[in-house]
Amino acid sequence: MSKAVYCEKCSKEIKFRGDLVTATIFFVVVAYHEDCYVKELKGFRGLFLDNQPLNGFSGNFLFVMAVLVGIGFAFGSLKWVSIIAVIPVLYRLFSFYKFERLLEK
Template identity: 35%
Template sequence: MNMGKKAVVCNRCNKEITDRNDLMTGNVKMTVRPFHEKCFKKRVEEKKERASMFFDAMPFNGRYANIMTVIFLLLFVAFLTFIEVPGIALVLVLIYPIYRFISWIAIELRLPSKS
């Protein structure tokens, strides 16, 4: 356990994840869940084999996720200031940044920082 913080446990193998280098967060039934990197990759492969319709092969943490979050937030700002869009479009562009924020607050902060 990390300084009184609740342990981060892999959603697939139920073993504790001890550092951010091995952490990948993903969407499981509309909820952000932690995985070991190898467990996340196995999950993605299984979902591909079963041809599951609704699964997210991209983790919510990492460089790509941060870039996507910035893009969606810039799009949100553009919609608010320059482009008139229906309210639902504003909500839709915030979904990914909200998941990224939840991943960071609820899971990533509980683990030691990457070195």
């Protein structure tokens, strides 16, 4: 791919998907190296940084659960819950589109 992905903390290029961690800071999706993400959680910005990465096992699990909850409540009487369940799905899709698809596996 043509566009490079840079770490939010150290500003170095992230070259492989295995080294990428995406997270949210005040509703903005940012990319980190795996080591930089851990250091950032311990720092001041850790207060504003979501502790759950958007990619990886926990992000993918949340994505699947949000899709299931959204579909489950879309046909019931609590349709507003399905709208709320779309938020993690959109974050995960945005993370993939903006960062992960640009990197090698």
